[in-house]
Amino acid sequence: MILGMRFIVYGAGGIGSIIGGHLFRIGGEVVLVGSERHVDAVKKFGLRLLTPDITYTLKIPACKTADELAPFRGDDVVILTAKSQHTAVCLGQLKNAGAPRNLPLFCAQNSIVNEPAATRAFDNVYGAVLNMPAIFLTPGEVIHPITGNGGLIEVGRYPASADELSQRVASALLEAGFACKVNTHVMRAKAAKTLLNLNNALEAITDAKGDAAAYNLATRTEAENVWKRAGIEWEDFHEFEKRSKAIRGKNKMPAGYEGETKRSSTWQSMTRGTGNVEAEAINGDIVKLGRALGIPTPYNETLCRIAEDMARKGEKPGRYTIEQLTEMARRNQ
Template identity: 40%
Template sequence: MRYIIIGAGAVGGTIGARLHLAGHDVVLVARGAHYEALRDRGLRFTAPGTTHEVPAPAVTGPDGIELGPGDVLVLAVKTQDSAAALDAWAPRPVTGGGTAGERLPLLCAQNGVENERLALRRFRRVYGVCVWLPSTYLEPGAVAAPCAPYTGVLSLGRYPSGEDDTIRRVSADLAESVFLAPVVPDVMRWKYAKLINNLANAVEAICGPLTGDEAQALAARAKAEGAAVLDAAGIAHADAAEQAALRSGKVEMSPADGVERGGGSSWQSLTRGTGTIEADYLNGEIVLLGREHGIPAPVNETLGRIAGNCARERRAPGSMTPGQLTTLVDAAVSPSTPR
């Protein structure tokens, strides 16, 4: 199996690096300065106690590679970039006949729960990946993953449910590559649990590290509201105890010397000034479900709106204090009565 990592940033680069180091065939897909660095020097991958130079080939998109029937596509872009990536890759021909959408498996190694639905419109064989993989894009051509003894947890399953020989083979390859990679029959149940955790990403992006009581309280409010909406919608999600039991003592933070651990994916988007952020598909998912089921979600609606504004205006993380953000959230939760 050859793994084509579409979006070789922090998460995608880490998955690609670990697979390559374990002897698997990998192609990294990137753009701009990151692609140029990968092309010219390979990927520098830093993990606890070590730094590896990973000479995996790199391309900018489907035009740079000939697809074969043994390829596995791993989608690791942010959700706001998924549709464009899927549209580019699905119609590509595969050696022996047919297209990628018709013949190749596609794994969604992404936050949120919308990517699999987008993919299934274009690909026949779609698999969900619940990603618990702290990692950081350091600079063009360099990523770091600070956890040990396993690099992260990648829970896998066919979308919308079930398993098959393909995902079991992928799981075995990832297990050889320093990941916990359990195959689960209900992968979306795990992805909805991760969605709840990711609701705090907007707070971190807007206010900076979640170290103070006010920031932590905001994160807790967003998660509690999200869980209540999922429960009202009848959507199952793994609980905190299940998640902790899966990774406890196996995936522990152990940052490498000289490598500063940044924030989560939304924090990194603001840091890099990309102009976009995935809050629409994290906090916005809760808002959508709340509206569909008649459950107000003012906390997540406010967080998503402000995070989106921060991205569009290219504000750096921490542009607002937790107190300022709390005031805006409180006003949305208990709006004053118009006169």
């Protein structure tokens, strides 16, 4: 049993509900903060957490607002799992609900923009890089389609160190079934993961149809050129992929869900019609840095612009082909 910490999983969708659910099922004190529909379903029926081996129905505490968390406690630990486009809103909600500056906050999100943003509101900020599958298409239900372990998680104190709390959180996540450890250079690993996440918008726009290799390489090359000029450090993309695959479990759908498709969080957001996606915080961050440094980033700019536009209009994945996107990017060079 995990003692001495209350885990507040803020922005609990797919990843957050999986992390919170596994911590809760082994005896951790956990509260999910999520969307109205998701929280209503969890409160009424419990959180359905489906894995290849067991389907859990967890009567896990859940709430819709930060105000419901008050008063904050000295043993609170926030695991921020909201999409990166919602980070500013989440930070403001926590502070306006009375969260103190010393509240520990772990950014378990895609992109490398969240940790520096979090330091504006909180002093104890930690990075967390994740490599695990999660499917969240139905309120109250999340699918965790992996066996062997729950996936790779590495945590570290921002910007580049470790402390007792990072080790305690890593130990709790390890006990909950994840392949978790402390990484004092977690932001380098998150940058490598970001290079992989640059592909999320392309998958959503095209519905994963066509040969994406050349376009994906172009987006990564743009990011690496921008980061090198800006002095941003990252772990080698291929080395990160190699060690992640060696550590994490193997993807496997639960029985009865073999027909479900494991797609990126951007594809899932577009499929659910949320009205927004992460492209601005992932591809868009490369575009903004590129503009500041005078480096063209047409492949990332095209993905960001098209994905955000499709999300705003409520369009489903598959509107454009890779060939069409490539032509748009070339025209923007």
